[in-house]
Amino acid sequence: MMIDYETLKLVWWALIAVLLIGFALTGGFDLGAAALLPFVGKTDEERRVAINAIGPTWEGNQTWLITAGGAIFAAWPLVYAAAFSVFYIAFMLLLFALFLRPVGFDYRSKVTDPRWRTTWDWGLFVGGLVPAILCGVAIGNLFVGLSFRFDDTMRVSYGAGFFSLLNPFSLFCGVVSLAMLLLHGATFLHLRTDADVQRRARTAVIAFGLVTALLFALGGIWVRQLAGLHIAEIGDVNGVVTPLSKSVQVGEGGWLANFSLWPLAWLAPVAGLAGALLAALSGYLRWQWPAFLASGLAITGIILTAGLALFPFVLPSSLDINSSLTVWDSVSSRKTLAIMLGVVIVFLPIISIYTTWVYRVMRGTVTVDRIRKETHTSY
Amino acid sequence: MLPAADVVELSRLQFGLTAMFHFLFVPLTLGLSWILVICESMYVMTGQQVYKDMTRFWGKLFGINFAMGVTTGITLEFQFGTNWAYYSHYVGDIFGVPLAIEGLMAFFLESTFVGLFFFGWDRLSKGQHLFVTFLVALGSNLSALWILIANGWMQNPVGAVFNPETMRMELASLGEVFFNPVAQVKFVHTVAAGYVAASMFVLGVSAWYLLKARDTGFALRSFAIAAGFGLASTLSVAVLGDESGYTAGEVQKVKMAAIEAEWETQPAPAAFNLFAIPDQENERNHYEVKIPYVLGLIATRSLDKEVTGIKDLKVEHEVRIRSGMQAYDALSKMKAGDKSEAVKAQFAKHEKDLGFGLLLKKYTPNVIDATEAQIKAAANDTIPQVAPLYWSFRVMVGLGMWFLFIFAASFYFLARRNLAPQRWLLKLAVWSIPLPWIAIECGWFVAEYGRQPWTISGILPTRLSASALDAGQLHFSLIGLLGIYSLLFAVEMYLMLKYIRLGPSSLHTGRYFREAQAQQA
Numbered sequence: 057m058m059i060d061y062e063t064l065k066l067v068w069w070a071l072i073a074v075l076l077i078g079f080a081l082t083g084g085f086d087l088g089a090a091a092l093l094p095f096v097g098k099t100d101e102e103r104r105v106a107i108n109a110i111g112p113t114w115e116g117n118q119t120w121l122i123t124a125g126g127a128i129f130a131a132w133p134l135v136y137a138a139a140f141s142v143f144y145i146a147f148m149l150l151l152f153a154l155f156l157r158p159v160g161f162d163y164r165s166k167v168t169d170p171r172w173r174t175t176w177d178w179g180l181f182v183g184g185l186v187p188a189i190l191c192g193v194a195i196g197n198l199f200v201g202l203s204f205r206f207d208d209t210m211r212v213s214y215g216a217g218f219f220s221l222l223n224p225f226s227l228f229c230g231v232v233s234l235a236m237l238l239l240h241g242a243t244f245l246h247l248r249t250d251a252d253v254q255r256r257a258r259t260a261v262i263a264f265g266l267v268t269a270l271l272f273a274l275g276g277i278w279v280r281q282l283a284g285l286h287i288a289e290i291g292d293v294n295g296v297v298t299p300l301s302k303s304v305q306v307g308e309g310g311w312l313a314n315f316s317l318w319p320l321a322w323l324a325p326v327a328g329l330a331g332a333l334l335a336a337l338s339g340y341l342r343w344q345w346p347a348f349l350a351s352g353l354a355i356t357g358i359i360l361t362a363g364l365a366l367f368p369f370v371l372p373s374s375l376d377i378n379s380s381l382t383v384w385d386s387v388s389s390r391k392t393l394a395i396m397l398g399v400v401i402v403f404l405p406i407i408s409i410y411t412t413w414v415y416r417v418m419r420g421t422v423t424v425d426r427i428r429k430e431t432h433t434s435y
Numbered sequence: 436m437l438p439a440a441d442v443v444e445l446s447r448l449q450f451g452l453t454a455m456f457h458f459l460f461v462p463l464t465l466g467l468s469w470i471l472v473i474c475e476s477m478y479v480m481t482g483q484q485v486y487k488d489m490t491r492f493w494g495k496l497f498g499i500n501f502a503m504g505v506t507t508g509i510t511l512e513f514q515f516g517t518n519w520a521y522y523s524h525y526v527g528d529i530f531g532v533p534l535a536i537e538g539l540m541a542f543f544l545e546s547t548f549v550g551l552f553f554f555g556w557d558r559l560s561k562g563q564h565l566f567v568t569f570l571v572a573l574g575s576n577l578s579a580l581w582i583l584i585a586n587g588w589m590q591n592p593v594g595a596v597f598n599p600e601t602m603r604m605e606l607a608s609l610g611e612v613f614f615n616p617v618a619q620v621k622f623v624h625t626v627a628a629g630y631v632a633a634s635m636f637v638l639g640v641s642a643w644y645l646l647k648a649r650d651t652g653f654a655l656r657s658f659a660i661a662a663g664f665g666l667a668s669t670l671s672v673a674v675l676g677d678e679s680g681y682t683a684g685e686v687q688k689v690k691m692a693a694i695e696a697e698w699e700t701q702p703a704p705a706a707f708n709l710f711a712i713p714d715q716e717n718e719r720n721h722y723e724v725k726i727p728y729v730l731g732l733i734a735t736r737s738l739d740k741e742v743t744g745i746k747d748l749k750v751e752h753e754v755r756i757r758s759g760m761q762a763y764d765a766l767s768k769m770k771a772g773d774k775s776e777a778v779k780a781q782f783a784k785h786e787k788d789l790g791f792g793l794l795l796k797k798y799t800p801n802v803i804d805a806t807e808a809q810i811k812a813a814a815n816d817t818i819p820q821v822a823p824l825y826w827s828f829r830v831m832v833g834l835g836m837w838f839l840f841i842f843a844a845s846f847y848f849l850a851r852r853n854l855a856p857q858r859w860l861l862k863l864a865v866w867s868i869p870l871p872w873i874a875i876e877c878g879w880f881v882a883e884y885g886r887q888p889w890t891i892s893g894i895l896p897t898r899l900s901a902s903a904l905d906a907g908q909l910h911f912s913l914i915g916l917l918g919i920y921s922l923l924f925a926v927e928m929y930l931m932l933k934y935i936r937l938g939p940s941s942l943h944t945g946r947y948f949r950e951a952q953a954q955q956a
Contacts, residue, residue, distance in 0.1 A: 112554040115505065116547030123538030125512050130535040133527025133603070140516025140523075141902040147517050148912045155506045155919055159926070162502035166930055208770060210602045212520050213436065213903050296600055388528045389598070389605040396535060403539040410544075414551050417558050432943045433554070 062294040062384075064393040068131045069370075069383045071400055073363050075127055079120035080237070080355045082411075086114040088241020090157070090184025091234070093177055096245055096256040101424045103177055104165065104434060109248040109422045111161050111435040116411055118157070130396050134299065134386040135371050138212045142204045143197075145218040146190055153186035165435050184241075185234070192233025195362050196226030199282055199311055201374025206299055215375040225278060232271045236332075236355055239264035243335055243348040250423050258339050261347050265336025265354075272328050272358055279365070284311035285372050285380060293384040302385060304377040311365045321364045327357030437796060438903040445909035446518040446901045449916065451883070453510045455876055456920055460504035462875055465579055465626050466633025466668070467497045468572035471552075473660050475565045488946070489657055490568070491556075492939045493637065498553060499930050503923065505546070510916070517912075522890050522900035528605045529595045529612060530585055537581035545574025579629070580622050587618025590686055590882070592891050597786060599769050604894065617687060620675065621882075627671040628878065631838055632871035634665025638845060639868035640935055642861040645854070649948040653939050658854070662845040669838045686892035690885035692745045693821045694828040695730055696720050700744040705730040713821040718746060745818055752791065753814040755893075759792025761785040763802040790894040791817075797898045819887045827877040827884075834874035841867055 059067070089096075089110050097103030129136040140147055156179040164176035200223055203215035242260035245253060286307030291297045307313055315321050331354030338347035366372070371381040387393060427434055438446075471490050478486035512534070515523050523531075548570045555564055588595075594611030595604045606612070638661035644654035691697075696713040697705070698720070707729035711720035730742060743751075762785035768778045785792075794816060795802045798809040805813070841864060848854045854861075886892060890900040940947035 112550035113547075115550055116543065119538065119543045119546045122509065122512055122542060123535070125516075126531065126535035126538040128531075129515065129523065129527055130531030133524055133531055136516045136527060136531070137520035137523035137902075140513055141518070141520040141904065144517055144902070144904055144908050145911060147513065148915060151510055151513065152915055152919055154509055155923065158502040158505040159923055162498055163926065163930060166499075166934070207436070210521075210524050211436070211903065212524075296598075298601060388531070389601075392528050392532060392606045395606070395609055396532060399536055399539060403543075407539070407543045407547075411547055414547055417551060417555055433556075 059394065059397075060294055061296075061390045061393075064390060064397065065293070065383050065387050067397060068387065068393055069363075069367070071397070072124065072127060072131065073360065074404075075120060075124035077356055077359050079117070079124055080359060081240075081352050082117035083114070083120055084188075084237045084355060085240045085244035086110045086117050087184040087188045088237040088239065089245050090160075090180045090241070091188055091238060092241050092245065092257070092260055093181050093184070095260065096242075096249075096253050097177075098252070100170065100173055101427050102253050103173075104427045105249050105253045105422050105424055106245055107161065107164065107180070108427065108434050109245055112418045113415060114161060115158070116414065118154075127396070127400075131388055131393060132370065132381075132386045133388060134210070135381055138204050138206075138381060139202075139371055141212065142202050142214055143194060143221070146194065146221055150187055150190045153183050153190075156180065156183035161435055188234045188237040189230040192230040193221060193226045195233065196229025197221055197223075198362075198366055198369075198372060199229075199279060200225055201285075201372045201377075201380075203375045204373050205376035205379040208300065210298075225282065228271075228275065228278065232268070232275055232358070235264050235268040235271055236351075236358060239268050239332065239335055240348075240351045240355060243339070243344075243351040246339065247344040247348050248422055250421050258342065261339030261351075262336045265332050265334075265339060265347075265351070268354060268358075269329055269332035269336070272325075272332065276325060279311050282310055283307075284309065284313060284365075285369055285377055286313060287368065287382065290382075290384060297385045299379055299381055299385045302378065302382070304380055306377070314364055314367055318364075324357050324360040324364055327353050328361055329354075329357070331355070331357055436903065437800075437899060438901045439906065440797075440898075441906055442904055442909060443898055443901045445906065445913065446904075447897065449518060449909065449913050450514060452913075453507065453514065453916060453920075454883070455879060456924075457504070457507040457511055458875060458879060459872060459924075460500050460507060461579070462629035462632035462871065463500045463636060464497070464504050464575050465629030466631070466664075467493060467500070467636070468568075468575050469630065470633055470637055470660060470664060471497060471568050472565070472572050473664065474657075475568050477656075477660075479561050479565050484946075485653055485656060488939050488942055488944060489653060491942055492653075493657070494552065495934055495941060496931065498549075499927060499934065501549065503927050506923065507920070518902050518904070518909075519890070519900050520902035522895065525603050525895050525900070526592075526595075526891055528603060529592075530588065532606065532609065533581045533585040533588070533612070537578055537585075541574050541577035541581060543574075545571055545578060548574065576626055579626050583622040583625055584613060584615065584618045586882075587615045587621050588612055589889075589891050590621075590886060591615055591617040592894050597789060599766055599782065604891075623675045624672060624878075627668050627675065628871070628875050630668035631665060631672055632875060634661045634668060634842070635838065635864075635867055635871045637661035638665060638841070639864045639866075642864035643935075644938060646858065646861050646865070650939055653947070655854070658845070659849055662842055662849055665838070666842040666846050669835065669842050673835060673839065686886050686889055688743055689745075689748055689818060690824065690881065692743060692748060693819055693824040693885055694881060695742070696821050696825045697730075697742060697744045698746055700741055700747045701730075703739050703741045704728045705742040708825075711825070713825050715821055745821070749814050749818060752817040753810060755788045755791040756794060756810055756813050758785045758788035759790065760795065760803050760805065761792075762789040763792040767803070790889070790891070790896070793899055794888065794896050796896070816888045819885055824881055824885050827880045831874045831877040831881070834870050834877075837867070838871065838874075 089106055093103055093106055097106050160176050160180040160183055164173055203220060204212050206212055238260060242257045242264055245257035246261050249257065283306045285304050288303045288305045290302040309316060331350045334350035335347050335354060338350055368382040368384060369380055370383060370386055373379040471494055474486050474489040474493065478490060548567050551567045552571050555567060559567065593615050594608040596607045598605045637657055641654040641658035641661060644650050695708050696711050698718045706725040706727045708723060709726055710722065710724040712722055713720050762782060765778050765782035769782060792802050794813040795805045795809060798812060799805050844860055848857050848860065888896050890897050934941050938948060940950045
């Protein structure tokens, strides 16, 4: 079966989206639940309930992020090179926060001293909170544009530094992302715990469902103020095109132009908004599964909204708009894209099957009683 | 514009430190996971509770180590992008493939099932749980396979071609990348070294229990499994040592010459340099002790092939640098729009030496205007410092022989059912616990320091590979990484020692040493 290069490029945009959304849907509730730790767990045992609700499966969930990183390296090497280095300091902060998670989960309950446990609880809190914010700040900066350019050997150089990343719109996106993942974490805890932890999680579901919906709508208004980019001229996208061979203009209609081009794209923001509101409503009605699924819908909708608004751009540059990376010119060779597509088609279903099985084995409500009974084997 | 020299050095330092730190935890994961499979198989086959306790206790230590492996592994996955942006662009089309496959095929498997290993004991049948443990071991070892395919490609970049249009290397054959002889021997050598490390760990800790005469049945069984697994693994590391990979690829030849401090090409079969003090400046050795024939046998597996010496390699490299200048010249003309057949032919003829031309970039941005002195300097750059490689290699090999002795002696006295009186051996086993890590770090040092001045052997010089960051950013990340890593390392060691001291009584089954003592009191 031969797929043309243009289709492969589009398929890879979709696959990267699948991996990132996969991380947000699974790793997302781990981050959210960890960031809610001080709120939902007032005692050591209650915090252990929350930690053990996510503990046995968080590791696999984070692998979506690791795999997305590897897939971006293989499919969009220029994006991998430019994005990770232009975000250098932010990326290091993200890493430092992520460091606290594997050790936080595994080490926290191996010593009974309350000071030890409290310290690790704060570690897990930071490990959930900081990545949740930084991911949003990164997405926000895509809309504002990043300070990088390429020379004719495709070496990337940088303009403004770390603090330029902390512009108002990007910080706002960080808050949206945090609210969204707190919502998701809350719906998961609401589903998997009982008693006081569940009661507090329910409050968080209602609150962050409403906050997410409100902020997302505000973001839609704010993004109209930003200048969007569009491609004025590019070679044959079915062939090899290099970033510097195209010309980019600041476009009419900003970043929302795609939504007038493809009315169906409106489904994404509608899903984002409706999902968040439905999650809040389900929380209010104590519907556990609907709340969790609705918050998953919200996350999918919000991330897709951002992706579709930027399309075909992946990494817009503010330093030299022609250096902006798009799905057409940041990709690997056709051969690599085709091989990797085959690998994904084989492994993604297998991963989904065994992940589902592991969740089935570990199903059931985590309670304070259970933590007491299994105090030596739980996290 | 190239990144500043100090930024490149700092990036190298950061990558080297974080990679070596990561590899303090990987070997134990690779090997201990199989030891868990062995213990649990014994449990499933015999039904004896002690084997389940062994699986769970060594599994606890596995978990403490595994968490650090995951923590430090994240850095490596993303550091190519943050610190080595040009490298990522230049070879991502090939290098990214094994990394992505590693995620999909291996790391997902390992991390999804590791939670079930710890929390699935009461939720799974015996057989199901054993299968889960097996999948964790399989996942972590497959992970090593794909990472070493990526690393092997850096040492011997096969199956790839340069594309002048995109200014990068592109995949020509995944099969060649996968079956790269350097990658294959590296994989076997590296995982087997991990098995040795894990075996020495279990052997030493069990020996300590035996010396203290506590939990003897538990410790003796663990000791036996470690001795058997360790002996088999040490033999495979020795027999499948990765010297056989040193004949393929340019950098590998240089490494071979450097670890032997082989300045002049010797007639076949070459003698092995048992002891020498290499003198880089004068290109000779002091106080040499040589064993005839041995090097030729190890390196070429033959009696009639030569092992090329450093001086001759340097001459070869100078020729390739001059050819690389031609390639660079043709490439520049093509970039400027010259589509003539003459230029294409010139590029095709010299293409394989383009990387050697790029070595001149640090001396002159235009490459083609390099002076004779600059060409000589670039040729000199192709030879890494010999003494550190020479000695690291010997430390590694010497320690390997020591492990063989410890495992063989342990195995012998176990078979004679006469282990307990051999307190000297038990003590040596305890004190030998850190040694495999030293050997392993030495091995990685030889492989990666010996690869300099290249990131991709013969293709891309290190000097060009780094991101054009500023030194302040590197200082920030280095201080942060060093601080957090040191802190976490202290915490990890504390927990390891705490749980080793507790021993199997940390399982709270009521069957072991400290618990019995507590009940009596």
